Amino acid sequence: MRSYYNIDGSSGVNTELIAPRNAVAAVNSLAITNTHAANAATLSLFIQTSPSASASSTFYIIKNVSIPSGVTLLLDNPNLLSFNNKTNGYGLYATVGSSDTVDVLIS
Numbered sequence: 001m002r003s004y005y006n007i008d009g010s011s012g013v014n015t016e017l018i019a020p021r022n023a024v025a026a027v028n029s030l031a032i033t034n035t036h037a038a039n040a041a042t043l044s045l046f047i048q049t050s051p052s053a054s055a056s057s058t059f060y061i062i063k064n065v066s067i068p069s070g071v072t073l074l075l076d077n078p079n080l081l082s083f084n085n086k087t088n089g090y091g092l093y094a095t096v097g098s099s100d101t102v103d104v105l106i107s
Contacts, residue, residue: 002105002106002107003017003018003104003105003106004103004104004105004106005017005094005103005104005106006035006101006102006103006104007094007096007101007102007103007104008096008100008101009041009095009096009097009098009099009100009101010098010099013095014093014094014095015093015094015095015096016091016092016093017091017092017093017094017104017106018085018091018092018106019091020049020085020089020090020091021085021089022085027078027081027082027092027106027107028076028078028081028107029074029075029076029078029081029106029107030045030074030075030076030081030104030105030106031072031073031074031075031104031105031107032045032067032072032073032074032075032094032102032103032104032105033067033070033071033072033073033102033103033104033105034067034068034069034070034071034072034100034101034102035070035101035102035103036069036099036100036101037069038069039069039099039100040066040067040068040069041066041067041069041096041097041100041101041102042064042065042066042067042096042097042100043062043064043065043067043073043094043095043096043100043102044060044062044063044064044065044094044095044096045060045061045062045075045092045093045094046058046059046060046061046063046092046093046094047059047061047090047091047092047093048090048091048093049089049090049091059090061075061081062075067102092106
């Protein structure tokens with residue numbers, strides 16, 4: 001599985017990267033690049049059972065991490081990124097700051 005996303009924070013909502021129950025057993029790596037010309041981007045990455053789930057079913061992988069302009073954050077620990085998408089129905093979501101833009105590559 002390889003997926004690409006461009007996330008623009010102006011929408012102010014969670015961006016679904018992997019939908020709940022779409023049979024993805026694990027993610028090998030995530031490369032997140034801040035594409036803004038000058039400003040740092042703030043990123044949170046989490047799993048939850050649905051986009052509107054309660055806070056008790058939200059589990060953060062990273063929260064409010066600042067990524068400098070032009071820098072790529074690489075998360076490549078399969079143990080950190082493995083979650084039961086098929087059985088438990090967790091989806092993978094990202095949020096960025098309101099004026100931030102990042103590119104995400106999932107493999």
